[in-house]
Amino acid sequence: MIEVQDLVKSYNGLEAVRGVTFHVNEGETFGFLGPNGAGKTTTINILCTLLGFNSGTVSVNGYDCRKNPRMVRSSIGLVFQEITLDNQLTAYENLKFHCYMYNMDRKTSEKRIDEILEVVDLKDRRADLVKEFSGGMKRRLEVARGLLHRPRVLFLDEPTLGLDPQTRSHVWEFIGKLKKAEGNTVFMTTHYMDEAEVCDRIAIIDNGRIIALASPEELKMSIHGDTIYIKTADDERAAFEIEEKLGIKARRLDGGLVVITEKGERFIPRLFGALSPGIISVSLKRPSLEDVFIHLTGREIREDLNPGARGRLQGP
């Protein structure tokens, strides 16, 4: 659905996007994760043809973003970072404006507006002015508007920016619900790690480059596996047995043992079979995307600052 090859974009000599390549499959939820200023919004604006670029090729829905921008625009929906509703119009009027801009006829528009207001739970507010809406309601209305014309790809640029945590999860619930109902491809950007979890695949972007691209599961597995905390009646003996029978080193920590392993949930049953001292407690912590991100960008930043520094920092 989206093909990006060696995309480069610079503003006044500063490179915001430095050679990005990726593709997004039909029906996929694809996320761009990265800190502010990493090049996420620049990329989304290029994909939506609101911004030109220096080199590379970009196509959306089979249309070239440079040669055929209006065809690209008619086949996508976009929810912007900032609110772009007209406060002095009602919810219904904002949606109707959108329908007519996308050349939908009156009958289809009415049907579609009813349908979509139902999904985002704003049906009883359709005749109210948008200026009376809360931040979360405005967001929901914007997401609804982005989907009115049945775009094949929906772009979400930091769709929950500036919302409180409760409203954020509420908005995601709606996006999930909408995606299920409409079956679009979704391309989103975020700098909230937990939100990226909803994606099928994530590209982690930093300093205008993609530094990792995989499913959230794969990304998390790529660092150090799960962490398992074990407490037993005799930790010393348990540590010996784990190393002897299971071939994994256990570290002692705060009156217990710590084991780092891939697929921790499979390791725990084996643990019960192997240990002779009584087990008091076992807990498992999966790595979060936050861990992945810090791991990857931390290394990247050190390399950027001083290429020789890495070895010294790790030390003997």
Next chain:
Amino acid sequence: MRGAGFRDLEPVERRMFSYKAIYVIVLREFKRFFRQRGRLIVSVARPLLWLFIVGSGFTTLIDVTAGAHYIQFILPGIVGMTILFSSIFSTISVVWDREFGFLREMLVSPVSRVTIVLGKLISGTALSVFQGTILLFIAPFIGLDVGVGDFLTMIVLMFIVALSITSLGLFVASFLTSLEGFNVIMNFIVLPMFFLSGALYPIEALPGPIRAFSFINPLAYGVDSFKHILLPGQGRLAAELPLTFDIIFVSLFAVAMTVLTGLVFEKKK
């Protein structure tokens, strides 16, 4: 690759103009206008204040033998002023839309930039003509005889004048990014245009170097054309140029500005 349920997009979106989009852009501007009570009140009150305070004040000073009472003389100018203010300040919506993000909603839609410009142009023009028309109903009360034919001619003339000034406003507004900037720049344009339009005194009365500016002022030709209809007399206060000349100048100005604005919008993203 196209899933069921997705519209076939090919034929429609390649068009240069989308009439539906123009319609809905105009509809939005009208709704906004009538929802902003302040704007509505000012648009009616301002010309009345000028007419009855400035107009009646000067009427006592100026010789009636000049061709008309002063309050009658300034009616065409006040109609011109109403159109000037209304047209120029309707284009604030471009800056407003930019500042509050709504412009992006329009720019990311498949309609052409020219369509957006036309929508803004038509709405600004129509709102101006609407406000000017209200003012025409004052004419009988200050002793001017305006027949149905004159009334209709005035609407056509007001339309052309409003078009030229709205297009000028859009052209300037397309370069502005803040509402403060808009107010500063537009006041610099609006006030000289008004004072050099022949609205308050005949252009003939201006000293030579200043009068030169009137020659490029579309409002001066507009007000002159209104005088042809509203003040058909031959005195010093009557129209100064042939009506056809007025119409040609204003029309050419409108076309040139519209094309320029379209080009600017097409280039900017």
